[in-house]
Amino acid sequence: MRLNLAENEAWQWAxxxxxxxxxxxxxxxxxxxxxxxxxxxxxxxxxxxxxSKPLLALLAISLWITPVSSQLPTxxxxxxxxxxxxxxxxxxxxxxxxGDRIARELFRDPDYLEDPVLDEYLQNIWQPLVKGAQARGExxxxxxxxxxxxxxxxxxxxVNAFALPGGYLGxxxxxxxxxxxxxxxxxxxxxxxSHVTQRHISRSMGDQARxxxxxxxxxILGMLAxxxxxxxxxxxxxxxxxxxxxxxxxFSRDMEREADRIGYGVMSxxxxxxxxxxxxxxxxxxxxGLNDSGSFPYLRSHPLSSERMADxxxxxxxxxxRPANLESDLIQxxxxxxxxxxxxxxxxxxxxxxxxxxxxxxxxxVLTKRMGVLYGAALSWMQLRDMxxxxxxxxxxxxxxxxxxxxxxxxxxFESELAFKEDDMRAALRALSATASLANRQWPxxxxxxxxxxxxxxxxxxxxxxxxxLLANSIAALQALVLQNPQDAQAWQVLATALAAQGRPxxxxxxxxxxxxxxxxxxxxVDRFRAAQDASRRGPAQMGDHIEASIVDARLRFAQSIFRExxxxxxx
Numbered sequence: 001m002r003l004n005l006a007e008n009e010a011w012q013w014a015x016x017x018x019x020x021x022x023x024x025x026x027x028x029x030x031x032x033x034x035x036x037x038x039x040x041x042x043x044x045x046x047x048x049x050x051x052s053k054p055l056l057a058l059l060a061i062s063l064w065i066t067p068v069s070s071q072l073p074t075x076x077x078x079x080x081x082x083x084x085x086x087x088x089x090x091x092x093x094x095x096x097x098x099g100d101r102i103a104r105e106l107f108r109d110p111d112y113l114e115d116p117v118l119d120e121y122l123q124n125i126w127q128p129l130v131k132g133a134q135a136r137g138e139x140x141x142x143x144x145x146x147x148x149x150x151x152x153x154x155x156x157x158x159v160n161a162f163a164l165p166g167g168y169l170g171x172x173x174x175x176x177x178x179x180x181x182x183x184x185x186x187x188x189x190x191x192x193x194s195h196v197t198q199r200h201i202s203r204s205m206g207d208q209a210r211x212x213x214x215x216x217x218x219x220i221l222g223m224l225a226x227x228x229x230x231x232x233x234x235x236x237x238x239x240x241x242x243x244x245x246x247x248x249x250x251f252s253r254d255m256e257r258e259a260d261r262i263g264y265g266v267m268s269x270x271x272x273x274x275x276x277x278x279x280x281x282x283x284x285x286x287x288x289g290l291n292d293s294g295s296f297p298y299l300r301s302h303p304l305s306s307e308r309m310a311d312x313x314x315x316x317x318x319x320x321x322r323p324a325n326l327e328s329d330l331i332q333x334x335x336x337x338x339x340x341x342x343x344x345x346x347x348x349x350x351x352x353x354x355x356x357x358x359x360x361x362x363x364x365x366v367l368t369k370r371m372g373v374l375y376g377a378a379l380s381w382m383q384l385r386d387m388x389x390x391x392x393x394x395x396x397x398x399x400x401x402x403x404x405x406x407x408x409x410x411x412x413x414f415e416s417e418l419a420f421k422e423d424d425m426r427a428a429l430r431a432l433s434a435t436a437s438l439a440n441r442q443w444p445x446x447x448x449x450x451x452x453x454x455x456x457x458x459x460x461x462x463x464x465x466x467x468x469x470l471l472a473n474s475i476a477a478l479q480a481l482v483l484q485n486p487q488d489a490q491a492w493q494v495l496a497t498a499l500a501a502q503g504r505p506x507x508x509x510x511x512x513x514x515x516x517x518x519x520x521x522x523x524x525x526v527d528r529f530r531a532a533q534d535a536s537r538r539g540p541a542q543m544g545d546h547i548e549a550s551i552v553d554a555r556l557r558f559a560q561s562i563f564r565e566x567x568x569x570x571x572x
Contacts, residue, residue: 099166183276
């Protein structure tokens, strides 16, 4: 095979090859382990600049010359799985670096979502599961320390969740929108968590150790190339970047069974009703029976079997039924509706959901259904910029919530969101004051984010003693939050805005640098820290600036060292 072809000849030849590759790939099941990156590469070839096409063509060739059969998952021939760590050719450090690399691209994805309300809801499920895995001995101290254990939300409407190398968990809004109880969502998250704790990812990648770096590199290259094109969305043929990442991580049947078994135990240890495992399997089975149309990619990466379902059902028969938790179901109904609206379904869908609240039969529905409809309608009206209609639904939601404190709190948070949309910061603060006392600094994260944003905007137009103190309190609370969780990019971003409003440019620029570190964009972090150094040299020093400048210098050196490592890895 000649590789030194003229550019036009190379592209003509590559085009013929691409057609052959595409035809061959379509002969395989969708859940082949590494099919998706090649498809991304094919579409990237179609969209790429002419000068880059020969290079990308050679990349496609390098992927195709290895028999596809070697990329298919293999089932274990023995009765059990290897012990933890057996057959894992990838070290903890290498797996974490790989996960960071993929997550870095997900953070840049327009579909990546930061929503304090949904974030809090997922964390209230995720953190008990992590602790449950610890208590059962499934999560070793070393693994807990070295992996990220971060949850990423994707705006995608497809029903999917995925574990990434290094302890990252991705959740699509489509999944949140179809589950009816938090226990069903917990079952999916426990299953994915168990894939990570049992090192299934590294073991799967170890089976294809030679090809994996190439293929994951192709995936990232394809995503980056597509993102620079005006038609980039066409290259993402199945969904967002999360789908591309997940296509790398299909597991053997034995691994799926082990994740079910361990996830079931972790879920029980964390205090969730294990019936959620069975009912979630029922939803997936129903989707499978309807010849999954593509909205359930979770079925393709985690195919159901009668054996898996029978195992979960038999386990559940040994459990004592737990009483229903009405408040928990109310919250899940609200979060499902929020997920549907946040997925940006389009004007027609928003209008349909908004008008559901006008149905006279809605008040006769069960309480959870009614609350979900009302909350979804209010959010839909807000997205449609009809604030009057949205506000009119608040009393009905309050009535449906009854005495359930958490549901009432979510309604007040919605009131503050509505006030933000109306640019009425004082109304936003009034809604937040009903949720938590503005005089202390122990606010829940969603309230703190909203409070800091409102106080910063209010301080810009009204520099009263009251607003100045409120801003100072919110800054102190945010600083405590990011000290406890330095990976909270959204909190850092809001802190940067609040510090700028307070007239502290050096501290604000430093916070902007921390935003980029939390998102693992170390090149951008270097830029922000250098800007902070320049501001320190130019501007008059304020109290505490010499300490802040020392921190900036140290963080700049850290960001530079990581960025150099990334550049060296890219060059290799």
